[in-house]
Amino acid sequence: MTINVAIIGVGNCAKSLVEGIQYYIENPEDKVGLIYPDIGGYTVEDIKFVCGFDVDNRKVNKPLSQAIRALPNCAMDHVQEISEEVVSPDALVYSGPELDGVAPHMLEYPEEVSFRTGAIPAESYDRVVELLKYHNVDVIINYLPVGSEEATKFYVQAALAAKCHFVNCIPTLIGTEQTLEVEQAFIDHGLTFVGSDMRSAWGASRLSEVLQGAMLDAGLLVTQHIQMNMACGSTQGQENIRTGRSANTDFLNMSKQDRLHSKHVSKENVLKGQNVVRDESIDGMTYYAGPSLTVMQKPGGKYIGSDNKVANLDLVAYGFGGARYELTARLSVQDSPNSGGVVVSAIRFCKVAAEMGVVGYLRGPSAYTQKTPPVQLKSEDAKFECDALARRELTNMTRSQLKEANPLARELPYTFQDNKTDYENK
Ligand SMILES: NC(=O)c1ccc[n+]([C@@H]2O[C@H](COP(=O)([O-])OP(=O)(O)OC[C@H]3O[C@@H](n4cnc5c(N)ncnc54)[C@H](O)[C@@H]3O)[C@@H](O)[C@H]2O)c1
Structure with missing residues (x-):
């Protein structure tokens, strides 16, 4: 049982997630930092990284296990080497389209601490879908820089076309209308979604x-x-x-x-x-x-x-x-390691919920691991939903999202999502 994962944006969070999983493989007795050692029979050892997409010329066209250590990544090292158990030997970082991923001011900072574009030409949309299918990707993780609205939409469409579940770790698609639209598309394709904008384990x-x-x-x-x-x-x-x-x-x-x-x-x-x-x-x-x-x-x-x-x-x-x-x-x-602690759970929740026939936004895991979920829940209620999924048990919430019930996004529970800050509202 393996969950194949593709990473969009091979930055610090990607480094911490991949190295963190290697750490737990090397230290099987150590469960500190894992909120859920087991989710529906999947442990962190079952997560395998099969490819990545980036735009930085120090990462593109490099093996994923090397690219996570390339500058400007600066997150702490958890391990010395990355094994083939964690990252497939053929896992490469492909050249993704830049779109709005790189803000102009980032090119003004020194290269040791900022992005440098100008990698080989970007893969086309059709080719990205083809690559996701070729690598049998189950779950896509979106780790693009904040403000990557267009780039996120690109990969959401590619996920739907390649039939991949999606963990949206960044604050995009957070207005109610956008969330509804995305949810209906994932329901229609029989896929799960956790989002948006991860909150760290203890941040x-x-x-x-x-x-x-x-x-x-x-x-x-x-x-x-x-x-x-x-x-x-x-x-x-x-x-x-x-x-x-x-x-x-x-x-x-x-x-x-x-x-x-x-x-x-x-x-x-x-x-x-x-x-x-x-x-x-x-x-x-x-x-x-x-x-x-x-x-x-x-x-x-x-x-x-x-x-x-x-x-x-x-x-x-x-x-x-x-x-x-x-x-x-x-x-x-x-x-970055602080965020890895929740993403190792979100990946497995997507896979397990899908195997149970649940589709659309996973409300419990989204409320537990993300800042802007479709429904805000009290921590204990979010944890109740996550605990049930980890035991492969349905709740009233997940039962209403079974594929066979033909759920409609507009009829599922939503908390109104404001698109403005307090300052703007006043
Ligand atoms: N605890 C946390 O670190 C935390 C918590 C919540 C949310 N987040 C969010 O997660 C995201 C990732 O964080 P990070 O620290 O890894 O960021 P990062 O800046 O280290 O990594 C971003 C990566 O995206 C790449 N990139 C830029 N444009 C791209 C494009 N169009 N296509 C593909 N790749 C592109 C960059 O080259 C870089 O490798 C950020 O949006 C961050 O706000 C992080």
């Missing part, structure tokens, strides 16, 4: 969700929730990084406002989501959740790739008799 979104939910459940009124994310700190503990500016390409991409809008909206969906699932108004709350500038320690200092991210949270709430509460929290994480 800023999870922390915001837990704090906001716990405060609301304690009867408090949350009036402010600010979540500022910064690229700072160092990946490898190199303290001499003080002379440089440390960030990964995900952060550099979002250093321009026009590139980060969708991420901003998606992150704020997490904060609003906890009110929505409790039927609590958000009208009185000021909220912000998004990337902020990377930290420049010294003007003109050199850039150093670093995968460390720091989130600062600031919440204000009112409780019994109008008493005020203030809470600040700081979380420092390795960004």
Whole structure:
């Protein structure tokens, strides 16, 4: 039993996911960091990477196991070598169409820390579909840079044509109308979808969700929730990084406002989501959740790739008799491995649900692993759905999405997805 996976965008998250799986193969007793060691009989050892698509000339036309280590990737190394058990010997990184994947400002940063295009000519749409079929791809993972709207649509269409399930790890296709359209297409093709915009196993979104939910459940009124994310700190503990500016390409991409809008909206969906699932108004709350500038320690200092991210949270709430509460929290994480912890589950949920006859967006796994799922759920309800799928048991939610029931996207549960930030709404 193998799940064949194709990666779109062979960046830091791809490196962490592939190396992380190799790590668990080499350390079979170690289950730390795996939320679900077993999903419907599939373990992480059953995931096999069969090809990738990228545009960077240091990655294209290279074996996938080499491309994950090419610059500008800077995520931590989990292992020395990648075995053929994890990445097929013929897994190559193909040249994908650039479309809107690379923002112009990325070409202005030094090549050690940013993208460099100009690889061999891109494969055509028909050829991409052919390659996905040739490699028997079960699941496609979308790891493109934030803002890749057109490129995402390209691979969604290719997934439908090649009959692949899709894990959309980025904040694209997040408006309600777009989500409905995508869901109906995946239902019609008998395929599953998890999306959109992954939330890490224990990242800023999870922390915001837990704090906001716990405060609301304690009867408090949350009036402010600010979540500022910064690229700072160092990946490898190199303290001499003080002379440089440390960030990964995900952060550099979002250093321009026009590139980060969708991420901003998606992150704020997490904060609003906890009110929505409790039927609590958000009208009185000021909220912000998004990337902020990377930290420049010294003007003109050199850039150093670093995968460390720091989130600062600031919440204000009112409780019994109008008493005020203030809470600040700081979380420092390795960004990309943190995301691998949920994607190893999402891949297997797609495959298992499809084998059970479920089609369309997987609501439980999407709510559990993504910032903007079709339906926001309380963490315990999302986990209930995931636990049931992991045991191959249907719930009321998944039963209504059985292929044989001919589900219609418009009749399935949806939480309205706002396409604007709090600032824009006000
Ligand atoms: N914890 C996390 O790291 C986390 C959490 C949530 C969401 N995400 C999102 O996941 C995505 C991937 O993150 P990452 O850190 O791996 O990013 P990255 O910048 O390291 O990788 C992006 C890759 O996409 C490639 N690319 C650019 N345009 C392309 C195109 N048109 N076709 C194919 N490849 C193209 C780049 O060359 C690069 O290899 C980002 O959108 C990020 O916001 C990450």
